[in-house]
Amino acid sequence: MSRKGIVVMGKLIGLIKPLLHIMLLAILLGIAGNLSAMAITVLGGHGILKVLNMDYGIALSTVFILLGICALIRGVLRYGEQACNHYIAFKLLAFIRHQVFAALRRLAPAKLEGKEKGNLIALLTSDIELLEVFYAHTISPIAIGVATSAIVGCYLATYHILYGVLAIAAYIVIGGVFPIIISKAGREKGLVYRNSIGAMNSFLLDSLRGLTEVLQYQAGEKRRTKLKEKTSELEEKQWEFKRLENLTRVMNDVGVIVFSLFTLLLGSWLFEKGIVGFEGVFIPFVTMIGSFGPVIALSNLSNNLMHTLASGNRVLDLLEETPIVTEIIDKEEVFFEGAACEDVCFGYGKRQILNGFSTELEKHKILGIHGKNGCGKSTLLKLLMRFYDVNKGTVTISKKNVKNINTDNLRRLEGYVTQETHIFNATIAENIGIAKEGATREEIIKAAKKASLHDFIMSLPNGYDTGTGELGDKLSGGERQRVGIARAFLHNAPFLLLDEPTSNLDSLNEGIILKALVDYSQDKTVILVSHRESTMNIAERILQM
């Protein structure tokens, strides 16, 4: 979704509320810092007048002492302002990361299935990182720019009201009109650019994952050409940004020169009319030249702002995305007493997969599910897990609709082994132990033995403490699958859903695991989806889908 810049800014600023006092301190320090910087120019002007014997107000030694003090406090104030801004920025980045991870948990797995993973990584890393620019270098500079310009405008008006009017007009044009023009020109470009980076990440991740296929089918050259095209596209977009950045610089420089010239012309006119003396020409002129810093900083912001707002937009998209399945938290605890599907209709989008499907799963039984590829066996398991909600009909556990069971409760009741087991970057013990918080080594070993994995683990260089780094991609399909099954045994849920658990196993390992499953089903319920007859033999009832 492409939001207006002001909407993105409003939403991002909304997050600052708890840190508002620090933001105010940063603004005050920034204003004081900028004023002391400008005071250096003004004092310099007075110093020159003094040397020329044209200023009788301040002694030259006082001018030098004040110059030294201003220079010193300028440094201290600038440090204070930056420290406050970065404190806010890093606190908020941590908070936003937290929010984004919470959003991912809310959206998983249904909404994340179709998302490009590389794009998500870009969002989690570089997009969030870019928001630092917004919190540390955008909000307070705007407030500081406005306040400092107003104060300097008033100071100039003490020499003559027209100086004040001219200064305010200059600040509005350089710090307001120019950035708005540039931001408008670059807003869509920013979003397109950030999305392109995400797409590029996805393409690279895809290529790495599919490396074997790319090599096998000699698709390397084709992928390289595509990567080159994507890089050129990105380069083109970067150039567009650079052009806008250069345009900003040119506009700023021209603006500063033109308005300084106007000040000089105004001064000359006032001098000719006898309204001001030489000091009334010289001091406003040097003040004006030295006062553009904060508004130029504002104007330069528009370049970064395009990237930042585009990143903000992408982060907000994720934060505001509605999940397909909402988490349930406030229902009573349910214990497993069997499950059932009644007249279930379900489809992904418009494509109908299950149409009026019904079945009952009795407690302490093994139900085998058989059916041709794509008929919806895995989908049925996902509905029992409530990864998706049915379109019609009901899925119940212990005669309670799964839509009314606390999500936490449901996860504890069910153990789910998918067709693919993900191995985390951790030791093999940790990889199994993920199934049970605080699992002891004995429990992990017991689960591994049931999954016929113990002997293999003991043959590894560091046994259960062997890291996946040391294993690399060396785990075979069957070993991975057994890690998945060991997790399920460790989880020890009363209702176990197994999707092709033995598809990669030899008959020896299959036999050991099936025996363990039969033991498991003595006091638990198991659904077994499989195409293998040998596996189906342990089922007490077979359902043909």
Ligand SMILES: Nc1ncnc2c1ncn2[C@@H]1O[C@H](COP(=O)(O)OP(=O)(O)OP(=O)(O)O)[C@@H](O)[C@H]1O
């Ligand atoms: N997230 C999804 N979005 C859209 N379509 C999907 C999604 N997941 C599965 N499908 C489609 O739904 C249909 C049923 O898929 P499912 O995985 O349930 O089949 P299955 O019976 O388990 O097949 P297999 O025996 O090959 O494992 C398939 O045609 C599949 O392409």
